Amino acid sequence: MQNKESYTFNPISTAFLAFTHIAAIGAFLPENFSWSAVWLCMFLYWLTASVGVCFGFHRLLSHRAFKIPLALELFVVCCGALACEGTPRKWIAHHRLHHRFSDTQKDPHNASQGFWWAHIGWMCFNHKDADNPVKIKELAYDICTGTFFRPFNNFLFIIWMQIAIGLILFLIGGWPWVFWGVFLRLVIVWHATWLVNSAAHYFGYKTYDLPEPDRSTNCWWVGLLAWGEGWHNNHHKCPSSARHGWKWFEIDMTWWFIRFLEIAGIATQVKAVRPS
Ligand SMILES: [Zn+2]
Numbered sequence: 001m002q003n004k005e006s007y008t009f010n011p012i013s014t015a016f017l018a019f020t021h022i023a024a025i026g027a028f029l030p031e032n033f034s035w036s037a038v039w040l041c042m043f044l045y046w047l048t049a050s051v052g053v054c055f056g057f058h059r060l061l062s063h064r065a066f067k068i069p070l071a072l073e074l075f076v077v078c079c080g081a082l083a084c085e086g087t088p089r090k091w092i093a094h095h096r097l098h099h100r101f102s103d104t105q106k107d108p109h110n111a112s113q114g115f116w117w118a119h120i121g122w123m124c125f126n127h128k129d130a131d132n133p134v135k136i137k138e139l140a141y142d143i144c145t146g147t148f149f150r151p152f153n154n155f156l157f158i159i160w161m162q163i164a165i166g167l168i169l170f171l172i173g174g175w176p177w178v179f180w181g182v183f184l185r186l187v188i189v190w191h192a193t194w195l196v197n198s199a200a201h202y203f204g205y206k207t208y209d210l211p212e213p214d215r216s217t218n219c220w221w222v223g224l225l226a227w228g229e230g231w232h233n234n235h236h237k238c239p240s241s242a243r244h245g246w247k248w249f250e251i252d253m254t255w256w257f258i259r260f261l262e263i264a265g266i267a268t269q270v271k272a273v274r275p276s
């Protein structure tokens with residue numbers, strides 16, 4: 001059981017999550033429906049979740065599983081920031097803690113504390129250690145250090161980016177583009193990626209028996225929704241590998257994207273290590 005003294009309630013984060021979920025319902029009002037808005041939502045889901053979070057924050061920055069040119073890295077960080085899952089530095093610090101202390105009290109989204117805690121509950125609280133700015137800097141010392149990357153260390157900058165995108169979408173496609181392209185898209189991106197912390201620690205199969213209490217699993221439907229990140233047991237076994245899906249049915253779309261960039265000569269030093 002989690003030590004309650006380790007946490008304090010975070011009303012701002014909770015209100016932000018609640019507001020976005022409520023606003024997303026607006027996408028289902030008949031006047032806010034248009035096919036262009038649906039396509040826009042799907043495109044931005046791919047751009048911010050797959051390119052930004054799975055390819056960028058996770059496999060590129062957290063695990064350094066490959067390299068890409070700096071200008072492209074900046075674009076990828078922009079895409080990840082638009083997923084609004086915190087600053088890249090904090091996201092990566094939390095993720096590195098997750099691998100180091102999987103499903104223990106030191107893991108910010110400790111799945112041993114329940115599915116819903118790992119899915120969303122942990123973000124409504126400040127974790128004494130994991131949210132300590134000094135600790136975050138220590139864990140993600142290599143993240144967003146260059147001149148152009150530094151603004152991303154301020155979450156307000158990220159919120160302003162989202163507002164700017166919302167404004168551009170409003171000018172082009174009106175409210176349907178705002179509700180589908182910002183609010184509903186954020187909710188889809190969030191739950192798809194959060195499922196990696198929750199469902200991919202609860203459902204599916206284990207190719208590898210990892211030391212207790214690591215509960216990570218390979219879950220096919222999380223694999224599809226989160227662009228290949230559902231092959232999470234494989235990933236826990238070998239975190240530095242750019243490729244997570246290994247069996248013929250383990251569809252790993254983020255890996256296809258990395259492989260495409262490697263063939264095109266854009267991604268280099270790609271580590272694709274099959275766990276043994
Ligand atoms: Zn995990």
Ligand SMILES: [Zn+2]
Pocket residue numbers: 058062063095099235239
């Ligand atoms: Zn990882």
